[in-house]
Amino acid sequence: MSQTILYARVSTADQTLDHQLVHAEEAGFDIDEVVADHGVSGISCKLADRPEGRRLFDKLRRGDVLVVRWVDRLGRDYQDVTDTIRAFMRRGVVVRTVINRMTFDGATTDPMQEAVRDALIAFMAATAQAQAEATKEAQRAGIAAAKADPRRYRGKKPSYDASMLSVVQDLATKGEGTSAIAKVTGLSRQTVLRIKSDPAAAQAALERWGS
Template sequence: MKLYYGRISTTDGQTSATQYEDAKQHGVDRKHVHIDEGVSGYHVAPSDRAEWKRVEDKLSNGGVLYVRWLDRISRRYDELHATMQRLMAMGVRVECTLNGMVFDGAATDAIAKATRDAVLAFMAAQGEADYLNRREMQRRGIEQAKRTSPEKYVGRARAADAESVVAWRREHGASIAATAEEFGISPATVKRYCAQQASA
């Protein structure tokens, strides 16, 4: 079985159309393309995403999984490493369409497995480091812009009323942290809004 997994956050510039086209170019039937949209790869674990759960169910007996890059699965080292090891244990072959890198769960040679796992660990660590570095550079850039041109800097307006926040979280299956980041509010506020809507 050949599957394709895609994930689209609100900031990475990817679209479902480009990922469906990527899957088509690699011979994956559209019915086996699974894309989680509006989901942070850093704040929302793979196990908390609806489409990813379907991917793991379909691959329980092995198969080939195409992803554009490993960060589509997760941008956190621990989560990506654990998820990939789970796939490897199921005998899944993971292929990255961006550069052809392959992680083969069917490998039996000890050296091949050790090399695979070492490269995987490095890529997982690099993915998290790159994400955190970009966030830090973005934060510094915003702070600099506010200092040098406060009259020109306008942040993204967000509707942060309880109904909008809870509806967005439900629609995207997002965590408290990811929802707080999306609306620029605190996790405590998100929790309060969820409680208010539940009681209503």
Template sequence: MATFLYAYVSTAEETIAHQRGEVLAAGYSFDRVICDYVDLGAQTTLHQRRQGRRLFDLLQWGDELLVRCLARLGRDEAEVTRTMLEFLKMGVTIRSVIDGASYRGGELTGMTIREAMTACGAMAQKQSDSRRLAQGTNLGLASNERKSRKPTCDRATFDIINTLLGRGIALTAVADAAKVDTLTVRRIRNNPARQVSLYGS
């Protein structure tokens, strides 16, 4: 049985050394590090990443996969969930370092696949949102107590969000592409007329 740490580097601050140190400080140990270097905002699945796809060949029944957060495993909630279930069915245990969550491979007893997907997906979405906030992509949501709300992004970003939403792209994928938080995208999607009034015609 071996433990693999999957590191994902997309910013200057996310160095391998920093992620290794963070994992060790949290009390975890590992036998091998697999790392991908991806441009910030790039939309790639784990299967499309040069090193990420190697995990499906390297990991065996009884092995453990450590990730800083579940969001490292895909572009959005649905994809992270599919990837996690793929590993779980391989008998691989997945551990999320920042919150201590653990999903034991091959032991879905008492939990249907749908229930497992819901649990994994909810955690993945939570961590994905937290990651975007930590990267400073929140462009300043106005206080809910104020009657008039200021725009939460510039006009160019607003237009990009509207275009992507019009194409039926998933909310979390739109947020990643526009480099804003999901709440901003949801607000624009739910009340476009109100948002247009903030920017003018």
């Protein structure tokens, strides 16, 4: 029995799985299952290298329909997107997009339809890469501009305050281990490790945020 699977990539705080599912259903898709990767960058990570992306390759069978918001969900650049779509089509999987309502079906045998399909894959993959490159360039430009003005560049807001920083440093001085400190303070082990390895930087981060 064939199934329709929505693959979603939720990489930022303002993206939600529910939002992508609702859009797919509003577009007329009857979704049987949702497979989603959270906190994964599509710019730097191939679909096959993402935890749930790998599972997607294992799940899909001939006759299944893979629904994605747009083709940029399927790869990090032009080559990756086109290779992924063609790999699914060779398996007999139909790839459909919510945006633009595009359908990529490997069962097409008419030469003209194949040519149109392949041209659309190439065009959409190229557009996805262009947008990804523009995003990366905007990020680089924004970071460079912010760093040029130290008053604006603050980095990520610390998950601790001044009193918590003091507790971590005090416990570390007493020889407490990273896991024990994390348990007492409620901070992650990574945060505790960063504070222990560079207390001055931890303090500077608080000062940048006025904490």
